[in-house]
Amino acid sequence: MKKRETFSNRSAAIMAMAGSAIGLGNIWRFPYMVGENGGAAYIILYLCATVFLSLPIFLAESILGRRTQLGTYGAMQTLAPGTGWRNMGFLTLSSALIILSFYSVVGGWSCDYFLQSLALGFSHDRIEDIPLMFSRLASHPWQPIVCHTVFLLLTALIVAFGVKKGIERFSTITLPLLFILILIIIAYSLSLPGSFKGVTYLIKPDFSKMGPSTVVAAMGQSFFSLSLGVGTILTYSSHIDKKEHLLGSGLGTALADILFAILAGFAIMPAVFSAGIEPGSGPGLIFETLPYIFAQIGEHTPVLSAIIAILFFLAIVVAALTSSISLLETGVSYLVEEKGIRRWTAVLILFALTWVVGCLCSLSFGPLQDVHLFGCTIFDFCDKLTANFMMTLGGFLFTFFVGWKMSKADVRDELTSGGEDRLAVRCFGVLYFLIRYIAPLVIITIFITNLVL
Numbered sequence: 186m187k188k189r190e191t192f193s194n195r196s197a198a199i200m201a202m203a204g205s206a207i208g209l210g211n212i213w214r215f216p217y218m219v220g221e222n223g224g225a226a227y228i229i230l231y232l233c234a235t236v237f238l239s240l241p242i243f244l245a246e247s248i249l250g251r252r253t254q255l256g257t258y259g260a261m262q263t264l265a266p267g268t269g270w271r272n273m274g275f276l277t278l279s280s281a282l283i284i285l286s287f288y289s290v291v292g293g294w295s296c297d298y299f300l301q302s303l304a305l306g307f308s309h310d311r312i313e314d315i316p317l318m319f320s321r322l323a324s325h326p327w328q329p330i331v332c333h334t335v336f337l338l339l340t341a342l343i344v345a346f347g348v349k350k351g352i353e354r355f356s357t358i359t360l361p362l363l364f365i366l367i368l369i370i371i372a373y374s375l376s377l378p379g380s381f382k383g384v385t386y387l388i389k390p391d392f393s394k395m396g397p398s399t400v401v402a403a404m405g406q407s408f409f410s411l412s413l414g415v416g417t418i419l420t421y422s423s424h425i426d427k428k429e430h431l432l433g434s435g436l437g438t439a440l441a442d443i444l445f446a447i448l449a450g451f452a453i454m455p456a457v458f459s460a461g462i463e464p465g466s467g468p469g470l471i472f473e474t475l476p477y478i479f480a481q482i483g484e485h486t487p488v489l490s491a492i493i494a495i496l497f498f499l500a501i502v503v504a505a506l507t508s509s510i511s512l513l514e515t516g517v518s519y520l521v522e523e524k525g526i527r528r529w530t531a532v533l534i535l536f537a538l539t540w541v542v543g544c545l546c547s548l549s550f551g552p553l554q555d556v557h558l559f560g561c562t563i564f565d566f567c568d569k570l571t572a573n574f575m576m577t578l579g580g581f582l583f584t585f586f587v588g589w590k591m592s593k594a595d596v597r598d599e600l601t602s603g604g605e606d607r608l609a610v611r612c613f614g615v616l617y618f619l620i621r622y623i624a625p626l627v628i629i630t631i632f633i634t635n636l637v638l
Protein backbone atom coordinates (compact mmCIF):
# COMPACT_ATOMS: atom_id res chain seq x y z
CA MET A 186 0.00 0.00 0.00
CA LYS A 187 1.15 3.53 -0.74
CA LYS A 188 2.45 5.23 2.40
CA ARG A 189 0.11 7.93 3.67
CA GLU A 190 1.32 11.47 3.23
CA THR A 191 2.13 13.11 6.58
CA PHE A 192 2.54 16.76 7.45
CA SER A 193 6.23 17.70 7.61
CA ASN A 194 6.22 18.43 11.34
CA ARG A 195 4.02 19.61 14.18
CA SER A 196 4.05 23.25 13.21
CA ALA A 197 3.02 22.33 9.68
CA ALA A 198 0.13 20.29 11.10
CA ILE A 199 -0.90 23.15 13.39
CA MET A 200 -0.67 25.59 10.49
CA ALA A 201 -2.92 23.43 8.35
CA MET A 202 -5.44 22.86 11.16
CA ALA A 203 -5.34 26.51 12.20
CA GLY A 204 -5.80 27.34 8.53
CA SER A 205 -8.93 25.22 8.56
CA ALA A 206 -10.12 26.80 11.79
CA ILE A 207 -9.34 30.40 10.92
CA GLY A 208 -11.62 31.51 8.16
CA LEU A 209 -14.83 33.30 7.40
CA GLY A 210 -16.06 31.97 10.73
CA ASN A 211 -13.58 34.26 12.47
CA ILE A 212 -13.56 37.30 10.22
CA TRP A 213 -17.10 37.33 8.90
CA ARG A 214 -19.30 35.34 11.31
CA PHE A 215 -17.74 35.95 14.73
CA PRO A 216 -17.88 39.76 14.65
CA TYR A 217 -21.52 39.89 13.62
CA MET A 218 -22.49 37.19 16.10
CA VAL A 219 -20.75 39.24 18.80
CA GLY A 220 -22.68 42.23 17.51
CA GLU A 221 -26.03 40.46 17.66
CA ASN A 222 -25.49 38.70 20.99
CA GLY A 223 -24.32 41.23 23.50
CA GLY A 224 -20.61 41.89 22.86
CA ALA A 225 -18.23 40.70 25.57
CA ALA A 226 -20.87 38.47 27.16
CA TYR A 227 -20.84 36.45 24.00
CA ILE A 228 -17.04 36.35 23.89
CA ILE A 229 -16.96 34.93 27.43
CA LEU A 230 -19.44 32.24 26.44
CA TYR A 231 -17.38 31.52 23.38
CA LEU A 232 -14.21 30.98 25.44
CA CYS A 233 -16.00 28.59 27.80
CA ALA A 234 -17.48 26.71 24.87
CA THR A 235 -14.05 26.29 23.32
CA VAL A 236 -12.42 24.93 26.47
CA PHE A 237 -15.17 22.65 27.74
CA LEU A 238 -16.79 21.57 24.55
CA SER A 239 -14.72 22.14 21.45
CA LEU A 240 -11.34 21.05 22.75
CA PRO A 241 -12.59 17.60 23.85
CA ILE A 242 -14.27 17.09 20.49
CA PHE A 243 -11.15 18.25 18.72
CA LEU A 244 -9.12 15.72 20.68
CA ALA A 245 -11.64 12.94 20.04
CA GLU A 246 -11.40 13.56 16.30
CA SER A 247 -7.61 13.75 16.48
CA ILE A 248 -7.45 10.45 18.32
CA LEU A 249 -9.61 8.68 15.76
CA GLY A 250 -7.73 10.08 12.79
CA ARG A 251 -4.21 9.61 14.03
CA ARG A 252 -4.93 6.15 15.46
CA THR A 253 -6.14 4.78 12.15
CA GLN A 254 -4.31 7.09 9.74
CA LEU A 255 -7.55 7.18 7.74
CA GLY A 256 -10.45 9.55 7.08
CA THR A 257 -13.83 9.22 8.86
CA TYR A 258 -15.15 6.28 6.89
CA GLY A 259 -11.89 4.33 7.07
CA ALA A 260 -11.36 5.18 10.74
CA MET A 261 -14.78 3.89 11.75
CA GLN A 262 -14.48 0.85 9.54
CA THR A 263 -11.16 0.01 11.20
CA LEU A 264 -12.21 0.62 14.80
CA ALA A 265 -15.74 -0.81 14.59
CA PRO A 266 -15.68 -3.06 11.54
CA GLY A 267 -18.99 -4.12 10.04
CA THR A 268 -21.10 -1.85 12.27
CA GLY A 269 -23.31 1.12 11.49
CA TRP A 270 -20.50 3.43 12.61
CA ARG A 271 -19.14 3.49 9.10
CA ASN A 272 -22.18 5.61 8.14
CA MET A 273 -20.36 8.40 9.93
CA GLY A 274 -18.40 8.59 6.71
CA PHE A 275 -21.49 9.54 4.79
CA LEU A 276 -22.80 11.90 7.47
CA THR A 277 -19.55 13.83 7.56
CA LEU A 278 -19.24 13.84 3.79
CA SER A 279 -22.67 15.42 3.40
CA SER A 280 -22.14 17.98 6.15
CA ALA A 281 -18.77 19.00 4.72
CA LEU A 282 -20.23 19.44 1.26
CA ILE A 283 -23.23 21.47 2.42
CA ILE A 284 -20.96 23.73 4.44
CA LEU A 285 -18.60 24.09 1.51
CA SER A 286 -21.51 25.04 -0.75
CA PHE A 287 -22.63 28.08 1.19
CA TYR A 288 -19.11 28.81 2.37
CA SER A 289 -17.88 29.23 -1.15
CA VAL A 290 -20.69 31.67 -1.90
CA VAL A 291 -19.28 33.94 0.79
CA GLY A 292 -15.79 33.12 -0.47
CA GLY A 293 -17.02 34.26 -3.88
CA TRP A 294 -18.29 37.58 -2.51
CA SER A 295 -14.85 38.04 -0.97
CA CYS A 296 -13.21 37.44 -4.36
CA ASP A 297 -15.52 40.02 -5.91
CA TYR A 298 -14.63 42.54 -3.22
CA PHE A 299 -10.97 41.83 -3.73
CA LEU A 300 -11.31 42.61 -7.43
CA GLN A 301 -13.32 45.73 -6.63
CA SER A 302 -10.58 46.89 -4.30
CA LEU A 303 -8.05 46.39 -7.10
CA ALA A 304 -10.24 48.54 -9.32
CA LEU A 305 -10.22 51.23 -6.58
CA GLY A 306 -13.93 50.67 -6.00
CA PHE A 307 -13.75 51.79 -2.37
CA SER A 308 -12.38 55.25 -2.95
CA HIS A 309 -13.81 58.24 -1.13
CA ASP A 310 -15.68 59.66 -4.10
CA ARG A 311 -17.88 56.54 -4.14
CA ILE A 312 -18.70 56.57 -0.45
CA GLU A 313 -22.43 57.18 -1.02
CA ASP A 314 -22.67 54.11 -3.16
CA ILE A 315 -20.85 51.71 -0.86
CA PRO A 316 -23.63 50.75 1.57
CA LEU A 317 -25.70 49.53 -1.39
CA MET A 318 -22.93 47.57 -3.07
CA PHE A 319 -23.36 44.43 -1.05
CA SER A 320 -27.06 43.87 -1.59
CA ARG A 321 -26.60 44.70 -5.24
CA LEU A 322 -23.91 42.04 -5.58
CA ALA A 323 -25.64 39.37 -3.50
CA SER A 324 -28.95 39.70 -5.32
CA HIS A 325 -27.43 39.86 -8.80
CA PRO A 326 -28.53 36.81 -10.85
CA TRP A 327 -25.13 35.72 -12.17
CA GLN A 328 -22.26 37.84 -10.85
CA PRO A 329 -21.98 36.10 -7.47
CA ILE A 330 -22.21 32.75 -9.24
CA VAL A 331 -19.18 33.57 -11.34
CA CYS A 332 -17.31 34.50 -8.15
CA HIS A 333 -18.48 31.35 -6.37
CA THR A 334 -17.19 29.33 -9.32
CA VAL A 335 -13.79 31.00 -9.25
CA PHE A 336 -13.48 30.47 -5.51
CA LEU A 337 -14.44 26.82 -5.75
CA LEU A 338 -12.02 26.26 -8.64
CA LEU A 339 -9.15 27.65 -6.58
CA THR A 340 -10.14 25.37 -3.70
CA ALA A 341 -10.26 22.34 -5.98
CA LEU A 342 -6.90 23.15 -7.51
CA ILE A 343 -5.11 23.33 -4.16
CA VAL A 344 -6.71 20.11 -2.90
CA ALA A 345 -5.91 18.27 -6.11
CA PHE A 346 -2.20 18.76 -5.41
CA GLY A 347 -2.48 16.70 -2.23
CA VAL A 348 -1.92 17.15 1.47
CA LYS A 349 1.70 18.14 1.45
CA LYS A 350 2.22 19.92 -1.85
CA GLY A 351 -1.22 21.52 -1.87
CA ILE A 352 -2.72 22.00 1.57
CA GLU A 353 0.38 22.21 3.76
CA ARG A 354 2.27 24.48 1.44
CA PHE A 355 -0.62 26.87 0.96
CA SER A 356 -1.43 27.13 4.68
CA THR A 357 2.13 27.60 5.89
CA ILE A 358 2.74 30.41 3.44
CA THR A 359 -0.51 32.29 3.95
CA LEU A 360 -1.25 32.04 7.67
CA PRO A 361 1.56 34.30 8.93
CA LEU A 362 0.51 36.82 6.32
CA LEU A 363 -3.01 36.84 7.73
CA PHE A 364 -1.83 37.74 11.21
CA ILE A 365 0.20 40.66 9.95
CA LEU A 366 -2.69 41.94 7.90
CA ILE A 367 -5.20 41.79 10.72
CA LEU A 368 -2.82 43.73 12.99
CA ILE A 369 -2.56 46.48 10.40
CA ILE A 370 -6.34 46.71 10.15
CA ILE A 371 -6.66 46.90 13.95
CA ALA A 372 -4.27 49.82 14.01
CA TYR A 373 -6.40 51.60 11.43
CA SER A 374 -9.64 50.77 13.07
CA LEU A 375 -8.50 52.07 16.45
CA SER A 376 -7.25 55.32 14.97
CA LEU A 377 -10.72 56.27 13.72
CA PRO A 378 -12.76 58.87 15.64
CA GLY A 379 -15.23 57.31 18.06
CA SER A 380 -13.64 53.90 17.84
CA PHE A 381 -13.38 53.55 21.63
CA LYS A 382 -17.11 52.79 21.78
CA GLY A 383 -16.40 49.64 19.81
CA VAL A 384 -13.62 48.70 22.21
CA THR A 385 -15.97 49.23 25.15
CA TYR A 386 -18.56 47.08 23.44
CA LEU A 387 -16.03 44.27 23.12
CA ILE A 388 -14.83 44.45 26.72
CA LYS A 389 -18.04 45.31 28.59
CA PRO A 390 -20.43 42.38 28.71
CA ASP A 391 -24.13 43.02 28.12
CA PHE A 392 -25.72 40.10 29.93
CA SER A 393 -29.25 41.27 29.15
CA LYS A 394 -28.99 39.74 25.67
CA MET A 395 -27.98 36.39 27.10
CA GLY A 396 -30.44 33.53 27.02
CA PRO A 397 -30.53 29.87 26.02
CA SER A 398 -30.31 30.84 22.37
CA THR A 399 -27.15 32.89 22.98
CA VAL A 400 -25.48 30.00 24.73
CA VAL A 401 -26.39 27.67 21.91
CA ALA A 402 -25.21 30.22 19.35
CA ALA A 403 -21.83 30.54 21.08
CA MET A 404 -21.37 26.79 21.13
CA GLY A 405 -22.39 26.47 17.51
CA GLN A 406 -19.97 29.22 16.58
CA SER A 407 -17.15 27.53 18.47
CA PHE A 408 -17.92 24.24 16.73
CA PHE A 409 -17.96 25.92 13.36
CA SER A 410 -14.85 27.92 13.96
CA LEU A 411 -12.78 24.95 15.05
CA SER A 412 -14.06 22.96 12.05
CA LEU A 413 -15.55 20.26 14.29
CA GLY A 414 -18.13 17.56 13.86
CA VAL A 415 -17.68 16.94 10.16
CA GLY A 416 -14.48 14.89 10.22
CA THR A 417 -12.19 17.67 9.01
CA ILE A 418 -9.96 17.57 12.07
CA LEU A 419 -10.12 13.79 11.98
CA THR A 420 -8.96 13.78 8.36
CA TYR A 421 -6.16 16.26 8.96
CA SER A 422 -5.04 14.39 12.09
CA SER A 423 -4.75 11.23 10.07
CA HIS A 424 -1.80 12.90 8.38
CA ILE A 425 -0.03 13.72 11.65
CA ASP A 426 3.06 11.69 12.38
CA LYS A 427 2.80 9.13 15.22
CA LYS A 428 5.48 10.88 17.23
CA GLU A 429 3.79 14.28 17.31
CA HIS A 430 1.80 15.42 20.35
CA LEU A 431 -1.93 15.66 19.71
CA LEU A 432 -2.72 17.79 22.75
CA GLY A 433 -0.13 20.36 21.69
CA SER A 434 -1.59 20.54 18.20
CA GLY A 435 -5.10 20.86 19.61
CA LEU A 436 -4.17 23.61 22.06
CA GLY A 437 -2.14 25.41 19.42
CA THR A 438 -5.01 25.35 16.96
CA ALA A 439 -7.64 26.39 19.52
CA LEU A 440 -5.48 29.27 20.75
CA ALA A 441 -4.75 30.51 17.25
CA ASP A 442 -8.44 30.34 16.43
CA ILE A 443 -9.59 32.24 19.53
CA LEU A 444 -6.87 34.81 19.14
CA PHE A 445 -7.79 35.39 15.55
CA ALA A 446 -11.51 35.68 16.26
CA ILE A 447 -10.88 38.27 18.96
CA LEU A 448 -8.42 40.16 16.78
CA ALA A 449 -11.01 40.22 14.02
CA GLY A 450 -13.50 41.62 16.53
CA PHE A 451 -11.05 44.39 17.41
CA ALA A 452 -10.37 45.06 13.76
CA ILE A 453 -14.03 45.42 12.91
CA MET A 454 -16.10 46.59 15.90
CA PRO A 455 -14.27 49.87 16.61
CA ALA A 456 -14.68 50.76 12.95
CA VAL A 457 -18.34 49.76 13.00
CA PHE A 458 -19.07 52.11 15.88
CA SER A 459 -16.98 54.84 14.37
CA ALA A 460 -18.96 54.64 11.15
CA GLY A 461 -22.21 54.73 13.11
CA ILE A 462 -23.44 51.37 11.84
CA GLU A 463 -25.55 49.04 14.00
CA PRO A 464 -23.34 46.29 15.52
CA GLY A 465 -26.14 43.77 15.08
CA SER A 466 -26.47 44.31 11.35
CA GLY A 467 -25.90 40.64 10.53
CA PRO A 468 -24.07 38.79 7.76
CA GLY A 469 -23.48 41.89 5.62
CA LEU A 470 -21.35 43.49 8.32
CA ILE A 471 -17.91 43.13 6.82
CA PHE A 472 -19.05 43.66 3.28
CA GLU A 473 -20.80 46.92 4.07
CA THR A 474 -18.85 48.32 6.96
CA LEU A 475 -15.27 47.74 5.97
CA PRO A 476 -15.49 49.18 2.46
CA TYR A 477 -17.13 52.21 4.02
CA ILE A 478 -14.23 52.62 6.39
CA PHE A 479 -11.74 52.30 3.59
CA ALA A 480 -13.55 55.05 1.75
CA GLN A 481 -13.57 57.18 4.89
CA ILE A 482 -9.86 56.78 5.45
CA GLY A 483 -9.37 57.41 1.77
CA GLU A 484 -10.44 61.04 2.13
CA HIS A 485 -7.06 61.93 3.60
CA THR A 486 -4.80 59.08 2.51
CA PRO A 487 -6.20 57.69 -0.74
CA VAL A 488 -3.19 55.62 -1.78
CA LEU A 489 -2.63 54.02 1.57
CA SER A 490 -6.29 53.19 2.06
CA ALA A 491 -6.53 51.65 -1.39
CA ILE A 492 -3.55 49.43 -0.59
CA ILE A 493 -5.03 48.44 2.75
CA ALA A 494 -8.36 47.60 1.13
CA ILE A 495 -6.62 45.37 -1.41
CA LEU A 496 -4.59 43.59 1.26
CA PHE A 497 -7.61 43.17 3.49
CA PHE A 498 -9.83 41.54 0.93
CA LEU A 499 -6.94 39.41 -0.21
CA ALA A 500 -6.61 38.28 3.40
CA ILE A 501 -10.28 37.34 3.56
CA VAL A 502 -10.03 35.34 0.36
CA VAL A 503 -6.95 33.55 1.64
CA ALA A 504 -8.46 32.83 5.06
CA ALA A 505 -11.53 31.43 3.36
CA LEU A 506 -9.42 29.28 1.07
CA THR A 507 -7.38 27.67 3.84
CA SER A 508 -10.74 26.61 5.32
CA SER A 509 -12.52 25.59 2.15
CA ILE A 510 -9.66 23.27 1.20
CA SER A 511 -10.13 21.43 4.49
CA LEU A 512 -13.81 20.94 3.76
CA LEU A 513 -13.14 19.61 0.31
CA GLU A 514 -10.32 17.37 1.54
CA THR A 515 -12.76 15.80 4.02
CA GLY A 516 -14.97 14.70 1.14
CA VAL A 517 -12.10 13.74 -1.11
CA SER A 518 -10.57 11.43 1.48
CA TYR A 519 -13.94 9.67 1.74
CA LEU A 520 -14.24 9.03 -2.00
CA VAL A 521 -10.62 7.95 -2.28
CA GLU A 522 -10.85 5.60 0.70
CA GLU A 523 -14.27 4.11 0.30
CA LYS A 524 -14.75 4.11 -3.43
CA GLY A 525 -11.11 3.84 -4.49
CA ILE A 526 -11.53 6.80 -6.83
CA ARG A 527 -8.41 8.68 -7.96
CA ARG A 528 -7.72 11.98 -6.23
CA TRP A 529 -8.23 14.25 -9.23
CA THR A 530 -11.47 12.50 -10.17
CA ALA A 531 -12.76 12.75 -6.60
CA VAL A 532 -11.98 16.47 -6.58
CA LEU A 533 -13.86 16.90 -9.84
CA ILE A 534 -16.97 15.04 -8.66
CA LEU A 535 -17.19 16.98 -5.42
CA PHE A 536 -16.51 20.24 -7.21
CA ALA A 537 -19.53 19.62 -9.44
CA LEU A 538 -21.80 18.73 -6.51
CA THR A 539 -20.89 21.69 -4.35
CA TRP A 540 -21.05 24.01 -7.33
CA VAL A 541 -24.71 23.14 -7.90
CA VAL A 542 -25.77 23.47 -4.25
CA GLY A 543 -23.68 26.64 -3.96
CA CYS A 544 -25.50 28.17 -6.93
CA LEU A 545 -28.83 27.56 -5.21
CA CYS A 546 -27.49 29.17 -2.03
CA SER A 547 -26.25 32.13 -4.01
CA LEU A 548 -29.53 32.57 -5.88
CA SER A 549 -31.39 32.59 -2.57
CA PHE A 550 -30.27 36.21 -2.16
CA GLY A 551 -31.82 37.16 -5.50
CA PRO A 552 -34.09 35.25 -7.89
CA LEU A 553 -34.78 32.48 -5.35
CA GLN A 554 -35.27 34.69 -2.31
CA ASP A 555 -38.88 33.65 -1.91
CA VAL A 556 -38.09 29.95 -1.81
CA HIS A 557 -38.22 28.93 1.83
CA LEU A 558 -37.33 25.69 3.58
CA PHE A 559 -38.69 25.50 7.13
CA GLY A 560 -39.04 29.25 7.10
CA CYS A 561 -35.45 29.96 5.99
CA THR A 562 -33.93 30.89 2.64
CA ILE A 563 -31.84 28.14 1.05
CA PHE A 564 -28.62 29.76 2.24
CA ASP A 565 -29.85 30.12 5.83
CA PHE A 566 -31.26 26.63 5.76
CA CYS A 567 -27.87 25.14 4.81
CA ASP A 568 -26.15 27.24 7.46
CA LYS A 569 -28.63 26.33 10.22
CA LEU A 570 -28.96 22.68 9.24
CA THR A 571 -25.21 22.10 9.47
CA ALA A 572 -24.36 24.41 12.37
CA ASN A 573 -27.27 23.44 14.59
CA PHE A 574 -27.85 19.81 13.71
CA MET A 575 -25.39 17.94 11.53
CA MET A 576 -22.22 19.22 13.18
CA THR A 577 -23.59 18.73 16.67
CA LEU A 578 -24.64 15.21 15.78
CA GLY A 579 -21.18 14.48 14.32
CA GLY A 580 -19.48 15.96 17.37
CA PHE A 581 -21.64 13.87 19.68
CA LEU A 582 -20.93 10.64 17.82
CA PHE A 583 -17.17 11.26 17.73
CA THR A 584 -16.90 11.94 21.47
CA PHE A 585 -19.32 9.15 22.30
CA PHE A 586 -17.27 6.71 20.26
CA VAL A 587 -13.96 7.70 21.83
CA GLY A 588 -15.42 7.94 25.35
CA TRP A 589 -17.54 4.79 25.35
CA LYS A 590 -16.59 2.50 22.49
CA MET A 591 -12.80 2.68 22.45
CA SER A 592 -10.87 1.16 25.32
CA LYS A 593 -9.47 3.68 27.78
CA ALA A 594 -6.01 2.20 27.25
CA ASP A 595 -6.17 2.88 23.52
CA VAL A 596 -7.39 6.41 24.06
CA ARG A 597 -4.60 7.03 26.55
CA ASP A 598 -2.01 5.50 24.26
CA GLU A 599 -3.03 7.67 21.32
CA LEU A 600 -3.61 10.90 23.20
CA THR A 601 -0.30 10.68 25.03
CA SER A 602 1.63 9.39 22.00
CA GLY A 603 2.43 6.15 23.81
CA GLY A 604 3.20 7.94 27.09
CA GLU A 605 5.76 10.25 25.46
CA ASP A 606 3.70 13.42 25.80
CA ARG A 607 4.13 14.39 29.45
CA LEU A 608 1.54 17.16 29.42
CA ALA A 609 -1.09 14.82 28.01
CA VAL A 610 -0.15 12.13 30.55
CA ARG A 611 -0.63 14.62 33.37
CA CYS A 612 -3.95 15.97 32.07
CA PHE A 613 -5.31 12.67 30.83
CA GLY A 614 -7.83 12.22 33.66
CA VAL A 615 -9.45 15.59 33.09
CA LEU A 616 -9.41 15.30 29.31
CA TYR A 617 -10.91 11.84 29.38
CA PHE A 618 -13.64 13.05 31.72
CA LEU A 619 -14.43 15.92 29.36
CA ILE A 620 -14.53 13.62 26.36
CA ARG A 621 -16.54 10.88 28.04
CA TYR A 622 -19.09 12.83 30.07
CA ILE A 623 -19.10 16.58 29.64
CA ALA A 624 -18.89 16.98 25.86
CA PRO A 625 -21.59 14.43 24.94
CA LEU A 626 -23.94 15.74 27.65
CA VAL A 627 -23.50 19.32 26.58
CA ILE A 628 -24.03 18.40 22.96
CA ILE A 629 -27.25 16.56 23.73
CA THR A 630 -28.43 19.63 25.60
CA ILE A 631 -27.64 21.86 22.61
CA PHE A 632 -29.35 19.45 20.30
CA ILE A 633 -32.55 19.40 22.32
CA THR A 634 -32.49 23.18 22.78
CA ASN A 635 -32.18 23.56 19.01
CA LEU A 636 -35.14 21.28 18.45
CA VAL A 637 -37.23 23.21 20.94
CA LEU A 638 -36.17 26.59 19.56
Ligand code: TRP
Pocket residue numbers: 205206207208209210211284408409410411412413414415417508509511512
Ligand atom coordinates in the same frame (compact mmCIF):
# COMPACT_ATOMS: atom_id res chain seq x y z
N1 TRP B 1 -13.63 26.77 10.56
C1 TRP B 1 -13.82 27.47 9.34
C2 TRP B 1 -14.13 28.91 9.63
O1 TRP B 1 -14.14 29.31 10.75
C3 TRP B 1 -14.84 26.84 8.43
C4 TRP B 1 -14.65 25.37 8.30
C5 TRP B 1 -13.66 24.72 7.72
C6 TRP B 1 -15.47 24.39 8.83
N2 TRP B 1 -13.79 23.38 7.86
C7 TRP B 1 -14.90 23.16 8.53
C8 TRP B 1 -16.63 24.48 9.53
C9 TRP B 1 -15.50 22.00 8.97
C10 TRP B 1 -17.22 23.31 9.96
C11 TRP B 1 -16.64 22.09 9.70
O2 TRP B 1 -14.37 29.68 8.77
